[in-house]
Amino acid sequence: MQKIPLSLAKAGMKLAKPITKANGMPIIASGVELTDSLITRLDGMGVDKIFVLGDAVAASQNPTERVTRLDQLFRRLEADPFQARVKRHLREYFTIKAAADAAASPAAGGEQG
Structure with missing residues (x-):
């Protein structure tokens, strides 16, 4: 499972978690395969991130090193719930950014200048 920005979603990816409204009411169930029109509709509803099955977008720039560095930086703070949340958010940010x-990148078939 991977959390990705909606802008990286592609037709054929499958949702790992349901998409819900702010009040918790489900909009789309988990397991649904994304289509171009569904992605457009989600964008229109203001959905900015989704959970998809597998490693749909391979992280680059060696995120393992970044995560290892986070583990080292937060090694003495693991018992603090707030710091654990900060570490979790940083880990998620580095993964999404990568x-x-x-x-x-042009080499990955993304946007070209």
Whole structure:
């Protein structure tokens, strides 16, 4: 499972978690395969991130090193719930950033200048 920005979603990817409204009401169930029109509709509803099955967008720029560095930086703070949340958010940010960079690079078939 991977959390990705909606801008990186492609037709054929499958949702790993349901998409819900702010009040918790499900809009789309997990397991649904994305289509171009569904992605457009989600964008129109203001959905900015989704969970998809597998590693749909391969992270680049060696995120393992970044995560290892986070583990080292937060090693003495694991017992603090707030710091654990900060570490989790940073890990998620680095993963999404690396995936976005990979998708945007010409070598990966992303946007070209």
